[in-house]
Amino acid sequence: MDDRAIYRKSGKGTEAIASRSLTGKLRTLLILVDGKKPVEELRRLAAGLGEAQDLLTQLAAEGYLELVTTPVAAPAPTPVLAPSTGKPAEAQSVPALAPVKQLAARLLLEALGPLADELCLKIEAASTLPQFVEAMKRAYAMVREVRGQAAADRFGQEVEAKMPAA
Numbered sequence: 001m002d003d004r005a006i007y008r009k010s011g012k013g014t015e016a017i018a019s020r021s022l023t024g025k026l027r028t029l030l031i032l033v034d035g036k037k038p039v040e041e042l043r044r045l046a047a048g049l050g051e052a053q054d055l056l057t058q059l060a061a062e063g064y065l066e067l068v069t070t071p072v073a074a075p076a077p078t079p080v081l082a083p084s085t086g087k088p089a090e091a092q093s094v095p096a097l098a099p100v101k102q103l104a105a106r107l108l109l110e111a112l113g114p115l116a117d118e119l120c121l122k123i124e125a126a127s128t129l130p131q132f133v134e135a136m137k138r139a140y141a142m143v144r145e146v147r148g149q150a151a152a153d154r155f156g157q158e159v160e161a162k163m164p165a166a
Contacts, residue, residue, distance in 0.1 A: 001039045001056060006068045008035030013064035014146050018113035022064070025049045030059055035068050035145055096164040097132055104136060104159045111143050111151060 009017065013030055016022045022030060029046050037045070039056060046052035059065045105120040112119075119139045126132035136159065144152035 001053065001060070003038060003040035003043075005039050006035065006037065007033055007039070007042075007056075007060065007065040008068050008145065009033055010063055010066040013059070013066075014112075014115075016064055017115060020114075025055055026059060026064075029055045030064055033059075033065060097126075097129065100159060100162050100164070101126065101132065103162050104139065107155055107158055108139050108143070111147055111155060115142070115146065 009030065013033070017027070017030060020027070028049060029042070029052065032042055032045055042056060043052040046055065049055060056065070060067075101123050104123050105116075108116040108120055108123070116139075119135065119142060122135040123132065123139065126135050136156075140152050140156050143155045
């Protein structure tokens with residue numbers, strides 16, 4: 001494996017994380033693979049696991065990883081608009097967002113399983129609208145990276161549809 005190569009989880013890899021079908025060192029290393037870190041950095045991060053290079057090679061050979069030709073860029077931010085007014089969501093009150101935050105966290109968990117835990121916490125902890133919007137941008141990007149553009153669009157549309165009117 002080229003030290004500069006960048007890998008991401010394949011569909012099989014994402015499923016293996018969600019179903020916990022891999023255990024031990026292989027699962028730990030697969031969790032570190034994010035489509036952004038080069039092999040060199042993954043080996044450094046996984047140095048404590050033992051033969052990180054061999055583990056990466058095994059994950060790739062068994063179809064849990066796929067090569068990314070260029071680093072995955074985050075999508076351009078999609079503005080969150082109130083559905084009935086078309087006004088920017090920044091005009092929304094934070095208490096009115098509680099059901100939307102719960103919906104977003106639920107949809108994220110459904111889409112990503114345990115990979116979504118940290119982002120769900122950020123969404124639920126958002127105490128201001130800008131914090132919520134920032135967490136949603138990250139969630140959208142992660143759904144896009146793991147599940148693809150169509151799934152990310154569905155996720156964004158479902159959340160936007162439940163945004164309260166201004």
